Amino acid sequence: MKRKNIIPYRIKQARISRGYSMGELADLLGITRSSISQYELGTIKPSDFIIGQLSSILKYRVSFFYKPLPENTSANSAVYFRSQRSTTKKAKNAAREKLSIFREINNYLLQYVDFPKANLPVFEGYNINRELSLEDIENIAMQVREFWQLGIGPIDNLTAILQKNGIMISVMDLNNKKIDAFSVWYDSIPYIYISTDKYSNARLRFDLAHELGHLILHNNVFNNEDLENKIIFKRIEQEADWFAAAFLLPEISFEKDIYSTSINHFIQLKKKWKASIGSMIYRCEDLNLLSPNQIKYLKDQMTYNRYWKKEPLDEQIPLERPFLHKQAFNLILDNHLTTPEEVLDSIGCDAEEIEEYSFLEPGTLQPSIPENVIRLKVTSTQNIINFSKF
Structure with a gap:
């Protein structure tokens, strides 16, 4: 099977989104700033070990660095x-x-x-x-x-x-x-x-x-x-x-x-x-x-009354919550159109981060723990009464 290529911009995107400069990330990886620059420009390819380190430090899944960019990567308006x-x-x-x-x-x-x-x-x-x-x-x-x-x-x-x-x-x-x-x-x-x-x-x-x-x-x-x-x-x-x-x-x-x-x-x-x-x-x-x-x-x-920073009722009135993404994720997961693991691999972020972005209940995209399928063996000795205890 042909292996996917690293997308250089994904390294830059992951670094910037976490607030690191090239020099700061280089120090964490134990390499030179020039190496980071070349990874992001695509002039040299990072090793599997470096990709693993980037994934660990920047908290993106390895699949994120191989994910193709959207066709349109610029906004239609100012931010x-x-x-x-x-x-x-x-x-x-x-x-x-x-x-x-x-x-x-x-x-x-x-x-x-x-x-x-x-x-x-x-x-x-x-x-x-x-x-x-x-x-x-x-x-x-x-x-x-x-x-x-x-x-x-x-x-x-x-x-x-x-x-x-x-x-x-x-x-x-x-x-x-x-x-x-x-x-x-x-x-x-x-x-x-x-x-x-x-x-x-x-x-x-x-x-x-x-x-x-x-x-x-x-x-x-x-x-x-x-x-x-x-x-x-x-x-x-x-x-x-x-x-x-x-x-x-x-x-x-x-x-x-x-x-x-x-x-x-x-x-x-x-x-x-x-x-x-x-x-x-x-x-x-x-x-x-x-x-x-x-x-x-x-x-x-x-x-x-010191109300400019914290007013009465601030803690009593519940926060409004976005719900569109939550409804969408629940719909596709409940109908088995995909699995949590496939979601994480396709998007390339950890479960906690996607849950935050989309206002999901914590654990929605966490892998579920299967019910206990292990049973104790029943042996004849378990049915023997030990009269020495009486």
């Missing part, structure tokens, strides 16, 4: 990071490679199932030279609600709404607390990635709505180089924040709930709208629903 400006290029590159791997998991499942098609409204007339006003974004957010027939009240489960309309969502460990979330269009499929550091459902929902804003407002407008511009970056982040607030808290209905400046009143509103107290205060400020003094009072209360 929009909800992150601090200080986030390093290294961290963003690692996140991009994780994005690519989740996309390959998605493509693997598409061999067996059909996911909902992307169903996002398209808004014409926006370009890189035109800034959107708060009023523009208020109108767009309401049109999105109308397009999806959501009404004007609180959205019960935003994750379910987004997935129903063809947006693929993954929750992953980005190993960087400065990156909250990011989004991208790939092969006409919109993706949103949320960090596992999200500990609050309200903040999770705001991040999802923020990324939805990027997918709708900024698709085919900016490239990755544009986003390196501080002015453009600040502008589109503001627009996505405005969209998230307008989408989650429509002015026409939210303003009717603002009749008290008690912090306890806003805690009760959090139960209804499933939005953070902080985001509701800023929403009141943007819409001029409260006076500057009232806004200052509420912000002071947030500071005094």
Whole structure:
């Protein structure tokens, strides 16, 4: 049987996704940086021993390094990071490679199932030279609600709404607390990635709505180089924040709930709208629903009670969970279309990592332990009563 060839880029992809430089990986392998470079360029072929070491250190299965690349390896849009400006290029590159791997998991499942098609409204007339006003974004957010027939009240489960309309969502460990979330269009499929550091459902929902804003407002407008511009970056982040607030808290209905400046009143509103107290205060400020003094009072209360980092109800309101991949994996495994081992070998990741990417129950892809088929032998001596014990 002809042996498969190593795919050089897979070595680079595995290294970058784990956040290693060439020099760092070379030190772990006990070889030179030049050797790593040549492996990744394909000018020399790593030995079976080195491949085994790469698999062990980078935590990818050996099959990963032989897996052909997808036909299209570049995104159709810029990657929009909800992150601090200080986030390093290294961290963003690692996140991009994780994005690519989740996309390959998605493509693997598409061999067996059909996911909902992307169903996002398209808004014409926006370009890189035109800034959107708060009023523009208020109108767009309401049109999105109308397009999806959501009404004007609180959205019960935003994750379910987004997935129903063809947006693929993954929750992953980005190993960087400065990156909250990011989004991208790939092969006409919109993706949103949320960090596992999200500990609050309200903040999770705001991040999802923020990324939805990027997918709708900024698709085919900016490239990755544009986003390196501080002015453009600040502008589109503001627009996505405005969209998230307008989408989650429509002015026409939210303003009717603002009749008290008690912090306890806003805690009760959090139960209804499933939005953070902080985001509701800023929403009141943007819409001029409260006076500057009232806004200052509420912000002071947030500071005094140390609510900016952890609010009341954060631990009581359960996190929304992505479910599309979980349903797909359960469907193909329950119908014996494949086995957990075949899944792991085809995708090339360990079980725990795929379970995290796709929000599966821990152990879903772990090999099952067969029931005990061993029995004790029954001998005649087992039936003899030893009277010396009496």
